[in-house]
Amino acid sequence: MKLEVREGSFQYGSGKALFKNISFSIKEGEILTILGPNGVGKTTLLKCVTGMMPWKYGKTILDGTPLDTMKKTSIWQKISYIPQSHNVVFPYKVLEMVLMGRAPYINVFSMPSKKDIRMAEQTLETVGIAHLAGKPCSKISGGELQLVLIARALASEPLVLILDEPESHLDFRNQLTMFKLLQTLAEKKQLSCIINTHYPDHALRISHKTLMLAHGNQHLFGKTREVINEANIESFFKVNTKIVTIKQNGKDIKSIVALSHE
Numbered sequence: 591m592k593l594e595v596r597e598g599s600f601q602y603g604s605g606k607a608l609f610k611n612i613s614f615s616i617k618e619g620e621i622l623t624i625l626g627p628n629g630v631g632k633t634t635l636l637k638c639v640t641g642m643m644p645w646k647y648g649k650t651i652l653d654g655t656p657l658d659t660m661k662k663t664s665i666w667q668k669i670s671y672i673p674q675s676h677n678v679v680f681p682y683k684v685l686e687m688v689l690m691g692r693a694p695y696i697n698v699f700s701m702p703s704k705k706d707i708r709m710a711e712q713t714l715e716t717v718g719i720a721h722l723a724g725k726p727c728s729k730i731s732g733g734e735l736q737l738v739l740i741a742r743a744l745a746s747e748p749l750v751l752i753l754d755e756p757e758s759h760l761d762f763r764n765q766l767t768m769f770k771l772l773q774t775l776a777e778k779k780q781l782s783c784i785i786n787t788h789y790p791d792h793a794l795r796i797s798h799k800t801l802m803l804a805h806g807n808q809h810l811f812g813k814t815r816e817v818i819n820e821a822n823i824e825s826f827f828k829v830n831t832k833i834v835t836i837k838q839n840g841k842d843i844k845s846i847v848a849l850s851h852e
């Protein structure tokens with residue numbers, strides 16, 4: 591599904607504009623990462639993209655249809671949003687939590703069907719946490735909860751998956767597992783993904799496109815390998831870096847080494 595943001599602008603109340611005239615788009619099977627310093631507006635931007643907060647100016651367009659003309663249930667059947675996890679204690683078991691992802695398909699007065707339960711179980715397996723199905727969400731770790739939230743989002747069979755700092759709480763190995771999963775879903779199921787991250791390395795590794803934000807309404811959108819370079823990182827993050835390339839099994843893997851900051 592093609593998601594486009596056209597000339598998006600936003601500010602809280604009568605404060606200063608957080609961002610002005612931002613435009614970007616992703617197609618089926620593409621991964622977009624959003625990078626930028628703390629407080630620049632990445633989470634707010636995702637909320638505007640999904641319609642949880644209204645754009646001041648501009649719009650989000652899904653396959654040619656402006657989001658603000660669509661019904662909420664129709665939007666949430668297409669888009670799944672995973673907020674930053676804050677270790678909130680949910681009184682539900684993991685399987686019940688993932689079943690909530692089926693909500694856009696379940697009538698308000700109905701119980702989940704066998705198909706819904708099977709889908710939730712399959713999703714737990716896909717994410718590699720089937721063994722947690724019967725555990726209360728209040729008794730799992732922060733990283734496990736993050737994986738449960740990803741499973742819940744996938745259970746709704748979205749066409750667009752939006753994740754706010756999905757690697758927070760995940761250990762080194764689970765970060766790789768999650769990124770591999772997102773790449774597979776993008777490649778095999780043509781899922782479109784938008785990911786907020788604090789790690790330019792991760793953006794380089796998995797995304798086709800990058801939107802970089804800086805304070806003072808600066809932004810840059812384009813192909814990841816064009817947007818992420820030493821000069822742009824210095825300009826947007828005020829950090830001096832060196833991008834190094836390692837050859838592994840005939841593939842170039844790039845990594846960003848921080849050298850100094852102002």
Ligand SMILES: Nc1ncnc2c1ncn2[C@@H]1O[C@H](COP(=O)(O)OP(=O)(O)OP(=O)(O)O)[C@@H](O)[C@H]1O
Nearest residue numbers: 602603608626627628629630631632633634635788
């Ligand atoms: N509900 C709100 N009302 C007013 N200002 C807010 C509100 N939520 C966030 N802000 C402010 O808007 C700015 C952007 O916040 P946001 O959480 O979108 O940034 P971010 O780039 O996601 O930050 P981080 O990288 O630290 O998670 C910050 O200065 C924040 O203090």
